[in-house]
Amino acid sequence: VLQQQKNLDGYVGFASLPNQVYRKSVKRGFEFTLMVVGESGLGKSTLINSLFLTDLYSTEYPGPSHRIKKTVQVEQSKVLIKEGGVQLLLTIVDTPGFGDAVDNSNCWQPIIDHIDSKFEDYLNSESRVNRRQMPDSRIHCCLYFIAPSGHGLKPLDIEFMKRLHEKVNVIPLIAKADTLTPEECQQFKKQIMREIQEHKIKIYEFPETDDEEENRLVKKIKDKLPLAVVGSNTIIEVNGKRVRGRQYPWGVAEVENSDHCDFTILRDMLIRTHMQDLKDVTNNVHYENYRSRKLAAVTYNGVDNNKAKGQLSTKSPLAQMEEERREHVAKMKKMEMEMEQVFEMKVKEKVQKLKDSEAELQRRHEQMKKNLEAQHKELEEKRRVFEDERSNWELQQRLEQQKMEASRTLEKNKKKGKIF
Amino acid sequence: MASSDVARQPDKGARPLSLAGHVGFDSLPDQLVNKSITQGFCFNILCIGETGIGKSTLMDTLFNTNFENFESSHFEPQVKLRAQTYDLQESNVRLRLTVVNTVGFGDQMNKQESYQPVVDYIDKQFETYLQEELKIKRSLHNYHDSRVHACLYFISPSGHSLKSLDLVTMKKLDSKVNIIPVIAKADTISKSELHKFKIKIMSELVSNGVQIYQFPLDDETVAKVNTTMNGHLPFAVVGSTEEVCVGNKMVKARQYPWGVVQVENEHHCDFVKLREMLICVNMEDLREQTHTRHYELYRRCKLEEMGFKDTDPECKPVSLQQTYEAKRQEFLAELQKREDEMRQVFVQRVKEKEAELKEAERELQGRFEQLKRLHADEKAALEEKKRLLDNDLTSFGNRRTAAALLQPPGFTVNGKKDKDRKKWVELSCLYLMAQYTQALMANFKLFLS
Numbered sequence: 107v108l109q110q111q112k113n114l115d116g117y118v119g120f121a122s123l124p125n126q127v128y129r130k131s132v133k134r135g136f137e138f139t140l141m142v143v144g145e146s147g148l149g150k151s152t153l154i155n156s157l158f159l160t161d162l163y164s165t166e167y168p169g170p171s172h173r174i175k176k177t178v179q180v181e182q183s184k185v186l187i188k189e190g191g192v193q194l195l196l197t198i199v200d201t202p203g204f205g206d207a208v209d210n211s212n213c214w215q216p217i218i219d220h221i222d223s224k225f226e227d228y229l230n231s232e233s234r235v236n237r238r239q240m241p242d243s244r245i246h247c248c249l250y251f252i253a254p255s256g257h258g259l260k261p262l263d264i265e266f267m268k269r270l271h272e273k274v275n276v277i278p279l280i281a282k283a284d285t286l287t288p289e290e291c292q293q294f295k296k297q298i299m300r301e302i303q304e305h306k307i308k309i310y311e312f313p314e315t316d317d318e319e320e321n322r323l324v325k326k327i328k329d330k331l332p333l334a335v336v337g338s339n340t341i342i343e344v345n346g347k348r349v350r351g352r353q354y355p356w357g358v359a360e361v362e363n364s365d366h367c368d369f370t371i372l373r374d375m376l377i378r379t380h381m382q383d384l385k386d387v388t389n390n391v392h393y394e395n396y397r398s399r400k401l402a403a404v405t406y407n408g409v410d411n412n413k414a415k416g417q418l419s420t421k422s423p424l425a426q427m428e429e430e431r432r433e434h435v436a437k438m439k440k441m442e443m444e445m446e447q448v449f450e451m452k453v454k455e456k457v458q459k460l461k462d463s464e465a466e467l468q469r470r471h472e473q474m475k476k477n478l479e480a481q482h483k484e485l486e487e488k489r490r491v492f493e494d495e496r497s498n499w500e501l502q503q504r505l506e507q508q509k510m511e512a513s514r515t516l517e518k519n520k521k522k523g524k525i526f
Numbered sequence: 527m528a529s530s531d532v533a534r535q536p537d538k539g540a541r542p543l544s545l546a547g548h549v550g551f552d553s554l555p556d557q558l559v560n561k562s563i564t565q566g567f568c569f570n571i572l573c574i575g576e577t578g579i580g581k582s583t584l585m586d587t588l589f590n591t592n593f594e595n596f597e598s599s600h601f602e603p604q605v606k607l608r609a610q611t612y613d614l615q616e617s618n619v620r621l622r623l624t625v626v627n628t629v630g631f632g633d634q635m636n637k638q639e640s641y642q643p644v645v646d647y648i649d650k651q652f653e654t655y656l657q658e659e660l661k662i663k664r665s666l667h668n669y670h671d672s673r674v675h676a677c678l679y680f681i682s683p684s685g686h687s688l689k690s691l692d693l694v695t696m697k698k699l700d701s702k703v704n705i706i707p708v709i710a711k712a713d714t715i716s717k718s719e720l721h722k723f724k725i726k727i728m729s730e731l732v733s734n735g736v737q738i739y740q741f742p743l744d745d746e747t748v749a750k751v752n753t754t755m756n757g758h759l760p761f762a763v764v765g766s767t768e769e770v771c772v773g774n775k776m777v778k779a780r781q782y783p784w785g786v787v788q789v790e791n792e793h794h795c796d797f798v799k800l801r802e803m804l805i806c807v808n809m810e811d812l813r814e815q816t817h818t819r820h821y822e823l824y825r826r827c828k829l830e831e832m833g834f835k836d837t838d839p840e841c842k843p844v845s846l847q848q849t850y851e852a853k854r855q856e857f858l859a860e861l862q863k864r865e866d867e868m869r870q871v872f873v874q875r876v877k878e879k880e881a882e883l884k885e886a887e888r889e890l891q892g893r894f895e896q897l898k899r900l901h902a903d904e905k906a907a908l909e910e911k912k913r914l915l916d917n918d919l920t921s922f923g924n925r926r927t928a929a930a931l932l933q934p935p936g937f938t939v940n941g942k943k944d945k946d947r948k949k950w951v952e953l954s955c956l957y958l959m960a961q962y963t964q965a966l967m968a969n970f971k972l973f974l975s
Contacts, residue, residue, distance in 0.1 A: 109611035109612055109613050109622060110611075110612055110613065111612070111613045112589075112591045112592075112593070112612045112613065112614055113591065114589070114590045114591055114614060114615075114616060115590045115591060115592075116590040117590065118588070118589050118590050118614070118616055118801075118805060119616075119801055119802070119805040119806035120567070120569075120614070120616055120619060120621050120805050120806075120809060121616040121617045121618075121619045122805075122806045122807070122809075123562075123567050123619055123621070123809055123810060124559045124562065124563055124619060126807070126808075126809060126810035126811070127555075127558065127559050127562050127810055128555045128556070128558075128559050129745060129747055129748070129810075130745070130810055130811070130814065131554070131555045131558050131559075132555050133744070133745050136551070136554045138551075157549070158543075158545070158549055159545045159546040159547040159548075159549050160543045160544065160545050160546060160549075161543070162543065184539055184540035184541070185540055185541055185542070185543045186540045186541065186542045186543070187542070187543050187544075187545055187549070187551075188542075188545075189545060189548070189549055189550075189551055189552045190552030191552070192551060192552040192554055192555060194551050194554065195540055234836050235825075235826050235829045235830060235834050235835060235836050236826060236836055237822060237825075237826075315564075316564070373549075373550065374550070377549060377550045377551050377553075378550035378551070378553050379553070379557065380557075381551065381554060381557060382554060382557035382558050382561060383557070383561075386561065386667070389667070390667045394663075394664070397662075398662045398663050398664075401662045401850070402662055425657065425660070425661070426662075427853065427854065427857050430857075430861075431857070431861065434861045434864075434865075438864065438865060438868055441868075442868060442872075445872055449872075449875070449876060449879070453879055453883070456883050457883070460883070460886055460887060460890060463890055464890055467890065467893065467894050467897065471897050471901075474897075474901050478901070478904050478905065478908060481908055482908060485908065485911055485912060485915065488915060489911075489915050492915065492918065492919060492922070495922075496918075496922050499922070499926065503929060509954050512954055512957050512958060512961070513953055513954050513957060515957065516953060516954070516956070516957030516960070517953075519957075519960075
């Protein structure tokens with residue numbers, strides 16, 4: 107598309123477009139699905155309640171750790187919250203039982219299956235002929251809770267993140283950070299990030315912006331990863347202020363105090379600044395990966411395309427079929443031409459052979475005819491000669507006969523004395 | 527195109543909760559807006575109208591810029607569309623605007639097919655988008671949307687009614703694009719005439735079932751102004767890029783001997799209303815309607831045409847995969863069938879040709895046999911003749927030998943009896959002489975008597 111830059115000579119009015127978009131989005135409302143994964147007792151439910159300042163988990167709706175399961179379950183709670191005229195349909199996906207068994211091999215499988223099934227649902231609704239509403243129940247973000255051992259990641263942590271980092275935005279958190287001193291926390295974070303890099307795990311990355319200021323903030327956050335969080339449902343009075351915190355004999359660990367933990371960073375990042383980006387990355391990257399893998403499998407008839415070819419085609423399955431059809435037509439044409447050629451050649455050969463036979467026949471016929479004619483002539487000649495000879499001989503014989511008769515008569519006459 | 531673009535229904539099964547404090551997700555619209563600003567906006571306008579009706583001038587006036595305009599002649603053999611894309615910026619908002627103009631619309635003698643190039647263009651943009659959407663590896667989020675978001679239909683200021691070309695064209699387009707009819711060169715109609723004209727136009731549109739774009743009323747913020755504006759449709763516009771001094775300001779206007787028509791004066795024409803509605807208030811809605819209504823309709827029709835269904839004959843939902851699988855099977859079967867057919871045709875030809883050649887061979891063989899017989903016959907005849915000759919020769923030989931045997935000795939051609947032979951010859955001669963003399967005497971006697 108060739109486009110040119112044009113300068114406006116006056117007021118047009120499309121600067122209001124952002125407002126129009128704002129208006130429409132508020133009217134539509136928002137959706138967000140957040141998944142929380144971690145062993146029981148790491149404070150997941152408390153953190154969610156703290157993040158959203160609401161009793162998502164209460165005695166009525168107990169959190170995952172209170173629901174003791176034998177195997178890993180995937181459950182979701184949907185809540186509708188409103189703030190400043192903005193409506194948010196929030197879905198929290200729990201994974202009770204994760205990491206709690208003695209043998210935790212494959213405990214991530216139900217989670218992977220759940221994420222894929224949401225992608226599948228979206229793909230199906232997107233691919234319908236009649237599309238009405240397309241509810242987006244895809245997982246936009248996965249908070250992974252790391253136990254505050256202070257040493258490093260557990261094999262389960264590494265395994266889980268490796269398996270999920272290409273399916274969902276993974277944000278690892280150090281849970282119950284109030285059990286670590288700042289130095290311990292610092293060490294722990296460094297260790298974790300080292301291990302994450304070592305295992306090539308792709309955790310959620312903050313997007314680069316054109317804004318210098320913003321980039322500096324982003325860099326600051328990046329240095330603090332993974333975020334160490336503390337959650338609390340109780341409000342305590344500290345220095346005349348009512349804050350959320352955990353009361354200890356030795357003091358109060360304040361949730362929203364950035365010296366105490368990274369909760370505010372998490373909240374700001376997750377909710378106030380990057381919620382939309384998490385959705386966009388899910389839609390543009392994770393979902394598209396799932397979709398292209400799924401459709402490529404269909405196109406090549408179930409053959410594992412990733413092994414067969416290095417790159418996924420950019421065409422739609424239908425366009426792919428069109429191209430295959432064209433190729434097939436070309437192939438058939440070629441085949442047809444080849445067969446035609448062979449056919450023609452063989453026919454020519456045969457026809458030539460026939461011609462040759464005919465010519466040969468003709469020749470032989472001529473020859474025979476000549477031969478016979480010659481023989482005829484010869485015969486005629488012979489006969490003629492013979493006839494001549496015979497008639498000569500016969501003539502001679504007659505003459506002889508006559509002579510003989512003459513001489514006999516003569517003799518007779520002599521005898522009779524008639525001859526003088 | 528983010529998934530949040532598609533309209534959503536409120537979810538059942540979600541329990542409302544109250545918040546104990548400020549969480550901060552009220553920034554979500556801002557987050558979304560910031561992203562759109564970074565990405566930039568896109569808008570595509572199609573202008574349909576007769577040559578010289580003022581399409582380009584109006585665009586220039588609306589967007590306060592000088593687009594490249596080509597003056598077209600009235601002698602275009604067919605309607606063509608000319609699209610031009612521009613990058614505009616107003617404060618921090620970047621807009622990629624594509625203006626599509628019809629060239630030669632309404633100039634031909636036979637205007638029956640005039641609407642077709644327009645329909646084709648609109649469909650082509652939908653098709654391109656659909657193809658991208660169906661690709662395996664696609665990039666929809668940075669796809670340059672070329673679909674037509676708004677169609678300004680320029681009505682001739684006859685003051686009486688719509689032309690049949692107008693009705694036919696708008697009817698063909700109303701399910702494909704948001705149509706905003708405007709009365710062009712409104713400065714040639716008086717206020718009272720204009721009022722009657724507008725009513726006539728709207729009633730004709732209604733009676734002909736033409737669905738024009740209605741400014742949306744679902745959002746309370748703008749419902750009121752949109753309702754009012756809906757009542758002023760179609761907008762009577764005047765365009766001008768020239769400035770005239772009115773009072774102490776330079777305003778966009780058209781200078782006549784009898785006065786100055788000010789473009790931005792709402793008493794003079796509806797230009798400001800058009801700008802307000804088209805650009806300031808509903809631009810985003812136009813884009814959304816195009817995507818969720820017109821494009822979806824096109825897509826649905828196209829997919830149905832290609833044989834896609836949402837449910838199989840037993841009314842069970844069919845997943846995309848199943849559909850693709852089924853299509854693929856069908857496709858492969860078709861290819862196989864074609865191949866088999868071709869082979870069959872070939873085999874048939876080969877058979878036929880073989881039979882032909884065999885026939886020729888047989889015929890040749892027949893001739894050969896025939897000739898052989900002929901030769902044999904002739905040979906036989908010849909043999910017969912030879913045999914006869916031989917017979918004759920033998921019988922002749924026999925006769926000769928027999929004759930020789932019968933001869934008295936001396937009459938053989940034996941040399942021993944030569945003397946006798948000589949004697950006999952003498953005797954024979956004498957005898958002959960005697961005979962001759964006798965004959966003579968007889969004759970003489972006869973003569974004497």
